[in-house]
Amino acid sequence: MNQGHGAPGYSLRWLLMVFVTALMVSVLVAGTYLSASRFTQYLAYQLQVQTRDAAVALGVSLSTVETDGEARRIIDAMFDSGAYRSIKLQGPNGQTRHKRGRESADQGVPQWFRSWAALPAPQGRAAVVAGWEPSGEVIVRGDPGPALTNLWQSFLTDLVWVGVILLLSLWVLWRGTRRLLKPLGRLEGQALSLEAGDFSVRTPEPEVRELAPVVRAMNRMAEQLSQTFRRQVRVIDELQRQVSQDPVTGLNNRQTFEQQLNTLLYSREDSAGGVLAIFRLQDFSAFNRNKGRPAGNRLLSDCGDIIRYFEVRHPGVISGRGQGAEIALFLPHAGIADGDQWLLELVHEMSERYSAHAAPGVGVVQVGATVADPALQPGEILARADSGLQQAESGDQPVVVWGHALPVSPSDTTDWRTTLDAALAGDGLTLVWQPCYSPLGHPVMEQVLARLAIKGQWMSAAQFIPFLERYLLTSALDRRVLELTLEKLEQHPEQVFSVALGQASLADEAFLHWLGLRLERAGNLTTRLWLAFPERVVQALPDAVATLEDYAEQTGVRLMVDQFGTGGISFDYLARIRIQGVRIGQQYVRDIHQREDARFFLESMVPVIQQQGMQVFVSGVEVADEWEVIQSMAVDAVMGFHLCRPQDQPSVERERG
CATH class of the missing domain: 3.20.20.450 (EAL domain)
Incomplete structure (x- = not known):
């Protein structure tokens, strides 16, 4: 029977995966964001403290020197050893006595990250004195570049770990949901089978409390539908058999045979002739009297088996029981040569079966045959076959006699x-x-x-x-x-x-x-x-x-x-x-x-x-x-x-x- 397909849509497993993935990504991203934000604030504070302390220390150092050359050497040494954007020494009236500066060292950090982190460039100031008199001021501006680079690298490392944790969690979730949803998958398979008309599938009762009654109900419904379908088929089958089938031979009854014969001979779509034959068991009434009706029915049933086996080997052939010991057979599109050969084989086989039931050499089956021409009426065709049968019955041998056979040219068969x-x-x-x-x-x-x-x-x-x-x-x-x-x-x-x-x-x-x-x-x-x-x-x-x-x-x-x-x-x-x-x-x-x-x-x-x-x-x-x-x-x-x-x-x- 046909295998159904589920309706279009998303599976529960995928929906669960998407929901959990979205939840985990949200939690991990939020955690990473909050952690990075706190770390950014901490770095900004540390940069401010470091810059202020550097300015104070530099101011104290410069207050102890007496010449500008010594001051420049101290400033250069401090600038080269630290993360500073600029250090400037200016006199009491604001003139610049010495200055060092450079660009920010934050190469490789994308602009969006700089904007998001927004680390400030802190500034520290300290007075420079000579004795008890102010001699100038030192201004130190810190460089957030190295800190920003470290923050970016830390952020990338966190993202990698977040990805690893996410993938590992999803793998565990995928394997877990496969096991957890297995009972539901079986239930879905049973539902698809029911939709496709397959009532034979049964689902084992799961341990999940909520699903167990659903599975029991589905199994019960499948069993009831299966029984209903079998009952319907048996009833229709039996009615069809009673209406169209002979109960003794298992062949079509006379009415059904004639209906099928008319359909094949007089169809507008593909009408064509063939060979019509009528088999008759000689002296069957005497056999019935001597052996009894049950024995006669067994003989007719055996003859019906022979005809049905012939039908299996020759698709399109139709047969039916006539009156008494008569069996009609129609070979569509067959010519005289083929028909004669096949009918002789059937006559001898049925005669042997007749003799086995009666006595060796006693049972004889004879056949009257004719070429069924669609130009003739059904009664005329049957009359021609019956004419051949009457000629065959004039002797006591299993023969095939053609009644009013239509001519056929040799080229039709050679x-x-x-x-x-x-x-x-x-x-x-x-x-x-x-x-x-x-x-x-x-x-x-x-x-x-x-x-x-x-x-x-x-x-x-x-x-x-x-x-x-x-x-x-x-x-x-x-x-x-x-x-x-x-x-x-x-x-x-x-x-x-x-x-x-x-x-x-x-x-x-x-x-x-x-x-x-x-x-x-x-x-x-x-x-x-x-x-x-x-x-x-x-x-x-x-x-x-x-x-x-x-x-x-x-x-x-x-x-x-x-x-x-x-x-x-x-x-x-x-x-x-x-x-x-x-x-x-x-x-x-x-x-x-x-x-x-x-x-x-x-x-x-x-x-x-x-x-x-x-x-x-x-x-x-x-x-x-x-x-x-x-x-x-x-x-x-x-x-x-x-x-x-x-x-x-x-x-x-x-x-x-």
């Missing part, structure tokens, strides 16, 4: 391999694009469809896929389609495309390995790519589905189950696998405005699927009445001929053109 190889290797492959719209009519994405040039005509996938499967070329087609689609994604960064992968490709380990490498190499392009696979693959190829889930988690590509509801499997897989969407096929959409069973199924399943965090897409909407019903169901996106036919270019290229 040179397909050469034609397909040439089309895939050259320019015989082109892509068409079918837009997918929201119920409000807004484009959501575009489905990528392949067309092959066969004998001068462009053919849709439904027409050539059976031949690709016969010659093991499905993976080659899917590789080419993916490569071309990724090129378009690179050209149009605003587009979202969907590509359907064939079951045969997913069964090919080499293709899966190539797919993983190609998606990884595509980078961010994969976030705008949907990969769809048939619902049958969930049961037939669980390892391949698990591999796709890993690719989706690693690269961001999104996964979609195609042909939802037609795989013959329980819907509980929706709670097991990590997919982002399902696509409901035309089997449920065709004439939905007249089919209460199909409408009930979709109205029940759509909200259940969306509650799991998945998107619901619908395909095959061909008429306005179908579109009106689908619009009322709040699905995520819809496509079909009623909305738009496949186009030769993506919508962005058509708009630019």
Whole structure:
């Protein structure tokens, strides 16, 4: 199921880190500022005292000398040995007798720091006397430069220690909050899982008193939601089975088979013929009388298993139980050659199973077959198959008899391999694009469809896929389609495309390995790519589905189950696998405005699927009445001929053109 993502915003851990960091920075900066301010005041006071004492001492010294030369030597010695900006000796009338001065020694201190510290240049004065008479005055101006330099260096040292303490504290806080908030992180993970529709996650009850009741409530809610979802799926699954499935064989019932047959034969989007066959167990009524009805049901169930296994190996095949011991099988797009071979294999296998239940050599299964031409009415096609069956029953051998088979040219079955190889290797492959719209009519994405040039005509996938499967070329087609689609994604960064992968490709380990490498190499392009696979693959190829889930988690590509509801499997897989969407096929959409069973199924399943965090897409909407019903169901996106036919270019290229 889809993995949800948290809403945009800041994590509690980061908010806590930011708050504590801001608080610590404020405290440390304030402490550093106050400490530096007090130290500045102390330096200013010391400079004032030092300058005053120096002036007094110099005045006393100069009062003891008798000549100006001695006075100059004393002044020079004191000036050179101290931090003074100037020393001046002046006479009684103010004339300068001697003066020494220099610039402030505060190199390397930035101007903003000088302005902030504002250390004054103190001045000291002292009288000079000769005997008892004043002979002049000495004026000493201190130099705050060295003190300012020391203050700046001390400030830088304090900043370094503040940074070290801050980083160490933040590291301890980061490690501590990781441990302290771990229970909250588990709770957040559970909430995201619930948002994504994953009800299996449970959170261990923490020791934190305030969180414990919240965790208990979340676990209880998750368990209740999980049980509710399973009950909903079981109810819908059972109702669907009762409405559409034969309880003995596990195949479709007659009504469902005929509905699916009409959908495949008479679809406007991709109608094509195929082979219709009716199997009948000879003398089944006598077997029932002799062995009993339970034995007859077991025999029919075994025959149903054979048919279902055949369906798994041949995607697109539909089957259903007819009246009594009849089983109907439709092979879409198959020709007489393929149909005859497959039907003979099934006849012999079912006859062997019949003999195992009855007696060796007694059980016989016979088949009447015909080519299903969309130009004929359903009743005519069934009548032709029944005509072949009546001819087969004239004997007692397991045979396939064709009733009114339509002719087929030898070239239809002999040179397909050469034609397909040439089309895939050259320019015989082109892509068409079918837009997918929201119920409000807004484009959501575009489905990528392949067309092959066969004998001068462009053919849709439904027409050539059976031949690709016969010659093991499905993976080659899917590789080419993916490569071309990724090129378009690179050209149009605003587009979202969907590509359907064939079951045969997913069964090919080499293709899966190539797919993983190609998606990884595509980078961010994969976030705008949907990969769809048939619902049958969930049961037939669980390892391949698990591999796709890993690719989706690693690269961001999104996964979609195609042909939802037609795989013959329980819907509980929706709670097991990590997919982002399902696509409901035309089997449920065709004439939905007249089919209460199909409408009930979709109205029940759509909200259940969306509650799991998945998107619901619908395909095959061909008429306005179908579109009106689908619009009322709040699905995520819809496509079909009623909305738009496949186009030769993506919508962005058509708009630019």
